[in-house]
Amino acid sequence: MKKFRYFIAVLCIFSAVSILPALAQEPAGSGEVYDLGDVLIMEKGDEVNAITSIDTLSSYDIEMQGSQTVSEALELIPGLDVQTGGKGQSYVTLRGFDQKNIKVLIDGVPANPTYDGSLDLSQIPVDAIARIKVIKGASSVLYGPNTMGGVINIITKKGGEKPFTSVRTSFGENSTQNYIFNHGAGKGNFNYWITASHRKSDGFELSDDFDPNNPVTGIGTDYNEDGGVRDLSDYEKTTVSAKFGYEYDDDSKLYMTVDYHDNERGIPTENSRYWDFKNWEQWHVSLAGEHDVTDLLSMKARLYYMKHDDTLEDVSWDAAHTSSKKWLNKLLH
DSSP states (O other): OHHHHHHHHHHHHHHHHHHHHHHHHOOTTOOOOOOOOOOOOOOTTOHHHHHSEEEEEEHHHHHHHTOOBHHHHGGGSTTEEEEEOTTSOEEEEETTBOGGGEEEEETTEEOOOTTTSOOOGGGSBSTTEEEEEEEESOOHHHHOSSOSSEEEEEEEOOOOSSOEEEEEEEEETTTEEEEEEEEEEEETTEEEEEEEEEEEESOOBOOTTOOTTOTTTSTTSSSOOOSSBOTTOOEEEEEEEEEEEEEEETTEEEEEEEEEEEEEEEEOOSSSOOEEEEEEEEEEEEEEEEEESSSSOEEEEEEEEEEEEEEEEEOHHHHHHHHHHHHHHHHHO
16 A cells, blocks of 8 residues: 555656646646736825835925026936927937927816927026926826826916015126016915016127138038027017916815917028027916815816927028128128
């Protein structure tokens, strides 16, 4: 009997060793493992931190940086590269992904133009911004598609119980003028914040050492520069931003945000083509609501409208004609 039991044990071991390689191959028709997945329980607001890395710029950081636009503010974020395109537009790359794979949000609402997916961040001033969050890494589950590179969430200011008003002005050469107005307040369940800014300039000066007869950059070359103010470096930008909020209690909030940008500017290029944005307008209106049903369940809703129009005009002949006229005047005098 003992010999029989010993024989059975050896047979089972031998059979198991023989069958294991076959099982490892998982032949067609075999059953697959059913994986229900993991359920993670974490504090509200920590879901992004758990799976990505985040860099945050506060309004204080932006002010200390001296930044005037979102693109300037983002220059110090590690892993994020701010570049300028051929039409003078600013765009970013994050960990090797271009801006079409980086979602730009304003108060949680997508702000990327639909026709090319790239928003000119140099056209968005920082006057009404309270914080900028740069979320690195893929986060499609939380923010939807086109987020392989990450997310840039621009969070605007809201009014507090204590009224706040500020007016800032600055002036520079070539008729450079900046006017910025901020006002916010809150009363009871209501709060609001309003920002208006206007910036204009005739352009920036070239170096005093610039030679208009230089065979590479002077008159008659692809640059066609005659010195003084850089051709088509002028701009006139106007922004109005308003946020109105109603907080019924700590669990229920409703906010409406309106942004309007009217930014006309020239584009100083490095060739014989001269371009000018005669029109650059963008409307951004959003309605956001949030209600915490319980400590574990909350509901959020976003309704938004965005419209972007720009007109890029070829002014090569005008610029060349103006430069030739200046050169002729210098020659005659």
